[in-house]
Amino acid sequence: MTNTIYSFAIGLGTTDSKGDIIEVYYPRPQVCSDASFNEQILNHCDWQAGHNGFTVLDPSGAETLANRLLADQQAELASLLQRMATSTRPLLLCASSSAAPPASIPEAFLKLHLLSHRLARPHELNLDGIFGVLRNLAWTNKGAIDLDDLPVRQLDAQLRGELLEIYSVDKFPKMSNYIVPTGVRIADTARIRLGAYLGAGTTVMHEGFVNFNAGTEGTAMIEGRISAGVVVGEDSDLGGGCSTMGTLSGGGREIISVGKNCLIGANAGIGIPLADGCTVEAGLYVTAGTKVNLLDHQGNLVRTAKAREICHLTELLYRRNSLTGSVEAVPLHKAVALNEALHSNN
């Protein structure tokens, strides 16, 4: 989190039966690295929230804001706002800075939108406490429904002979109903949470999965699971059913990542940050504590080390010797120098 990202967005909310906002859709969130920009916009809306907060716009507030946007040469955004103001749904103005944790549902949704719109990258936004802010909702063919309201809605639909199709009961919705970023294929949208960051050129196959605050930097073939916090470098391939340990559960404090030009084989897994150009053999799980025999080109043992101690080395093949059962790391190319490894004492 180097530079602060300031954002604001106009959204359409969903409310529960008590009128509380439980979910927000922002068609075109805006970001700026300059705090004054946001202030210029927001100061025209009876805005008291500083860089973080939201307000529900009434028709007069919407008109004021539209005029302000027009004056700022933001005709397209003004036009979008005017269309959104015609909806019967609540119209929201929300602002969020990357440094502050989300304090409300609209702010949390804005942060998740920023990630999936590629306006912020994983780890650039403060998402502390987001699980406590978001509400567990039923995501249905009739939109988001509060769980307290669900039984009545479900019964009503059944009485009418209709189906209230519940796709998910979760705090995070699926990304694609909010934004489909350009240049991606997603075989099964149920597997990508809002807040995922998919680089252009990414294909996520049916067995692939991407959590929020995680994703790919560019071209990638994802048939495995990208856990929360994990970023995959360009031109890497995650094989079917492979696993990356998340920082939310089980992965400890080490941030797991996948470098460029990596291949994690089918049903394999990593609990380490994988360096550029590395391959993990199909079916092999390398955790941080896995003891690995590091070999040179001739197959001679260089040293035995835990995976966390050698995982900075590039262009290695991690495999389990199928005759001895020992996990080995061998250079993928003759050109790979293991000098660093030879002389390393850590």
Place this chain on the structure above:
Amino acid sequence: MTNTIYSFAIGLGTTDSKGDIIEVYYPRPQVCSDASFNEQILNHCDWQAGHNGFTVLDPSGAETLANRLLADQQAELASLLQRMATSTRPLLLCASSSAAPPASIPEAFLKLHLLSHRLARPHELNLDGIFGVLRNLAWTNKGAIDLDDLPVRQLDAQLRGELLEIYSVDKFPKMSNYIVPTGVRIADTARIRLGAYLGAGTTVMHEGFVNFNAGTEGTAMIEGRISAGVVVGEDSDLGGGCSTMGTLSGGGREIISVGKNCLIGANAGIGIPLADGCTVEAGLYVTAGTKVNLLDHQGNLVRTAKAREICHLTELLYRRNSLTGSVEAVPLHKAVALNEALHSNN
């Protein structure tokens, strides 16, 4: 199956084009451990079926039953019944005892409802022959459709430029369209069959799966697959893509289960009942016949045994030694006594 559970429920059915009932939704199934309770209710409905069976209620039958419920101080249930009687769908009264196998589609659906409503626990209900009783159906955005009726319905929708979205072709529907139990999150509802038992505090992530007659006893993080018949104890964590062998296929006669406070790592698997407090390392599959080196705290070999012979031992870490390739079980905590193991001869 110690005490018999007697149940009855009022449901709304779906019929095929011939008028046969193919599916039933019961919004509020009732259970009782006292057979006479059910009898009191049922005897007022021209009921001939004993403790197992169903009848389609006509308006007069519905009114009789509503009055009977009112007389029994069951005002809420009577009111629900009166609302359900206004539906154009067939209104059913169904009863089922836990001891008897399901003999009809309404009974099978009632049993599955009882499990997902947490009114019966896995293995408490006789489900013998349920695959033969249930019909393979298309589960669509227009509800359940018999497969013989499907091609015509599909073509008709296409001609109108509409989509008949088919979510599943299966004997078992997904749970959440019938009941979302309190205190759960289900990232992808397609992965939980009706008849699953999810304890309060259970989160099932996208890669998680729960079959019928299986589930969790309480708080749990499920990112792996809970096969039919498998029950997971409280505070256990099933890592991404992990597997539990079912008794339906491959698992033989041993009932697989997961104790309390267990962790099965990502892409791991078990073919044994796992004792409380045990961990299976990511990527390791322990079948009943896997030979395991049981070690003590110092790393000394206690004995070599098949996993089925030592799986009653608590607080073990199962891992594959990454240098020797041998599967080991080591105490997770110094306090764990292996005396039992030392002196065991089985």
Place this chain on the structure above:
Amino acid sequence: MTNTIYSFAIGLGTTDSKGDIIEVYYPRPQVCSDASFNEQILNHCDWQAGHNGFTVLDPSGAETLANRLLADQQAELASLLQRMATSTRPLLLCASSSAAPPASIPEAFLKLHLLSHRLARPHELNLDGIFGVLRNLAWTNKGAIDLDDLPVRQLDAQLRGELLEIYSVDKFPKMSNYIVPTGVRIADTARIRLGAYLGAGTTVMHEGFVNFNAGTEGTAMIEGRISAGVVVGEDSDLGGGCSTMGTLSGGGREIISVGKNCLIGANAGIGIPLADGCTVEAGLYVTAGTKVNLLDHQGNLVRTAKAREICHLTELLYRRNSLTGSVEAVPLHKAVALNEALHSNN
């Protein structure tokens, strides 16, 4: 690809906002091994395309074709055509021969239909270049939508308080919205692409997956992933989460397949063609290059070989010795003769 398969079909198309056809549904594709049959039909439709191509039929063209079909004793097909001509959607006539690669979206969809209708088997149709022909589309509850049209459609729905549910963003749709072949169960239809070939008696569970140009020859229990190009023989069982390497990515030139009466255990995987009657132990990944100790019934080493060198041998159990860590192949039955293996020098 021994004999050429000639096919034609009448379909209903979906267009993008520019009027281009992006998707086609063919309710009843026709195949024939005789080229003259297709010619007889097509010559009555101002057809210039030879054995491969498509035309959009206007009402007069539809009537001409219906009359021709009636004259050919194809009353049922004529009647279907007349019904389809009443739709407001574009009516297409498309022809395709198995030898020619698909040159248009309608041809590509016809080929995929032929596979899923079991009118052609995997590898029987030339599918070269199909990724380049098909367009990446949003598959939604409102049908197929071009990605350029999606943002406007999505915003419009949100403004109306409706949900444009996006199930998939992919070149290939899911099979079941086009055809549900007889005698199959598919627990989660999102996991089967159009172009999959599912033999009668196939059950695909929630964790199962079948790509296009791949499938099962008959009775099968599929809880793992069948990659593009992979065919599974009768009475085989793919355990939960198991993997078969595809030829599209990672599998090289060897065509992976699964013989009859095979069992691939849960979380296991193969990068070899697996011979009839073989079992791969749960959790073991056997790639083509895996070195395997081939044992006889007494457990004596016959020879050590790469899996690709012994994978023609039937009725073997592939396992990893849980004490030594070495991958072994042992005869499943005493009757299995390893003579061939003993005398093999390859």
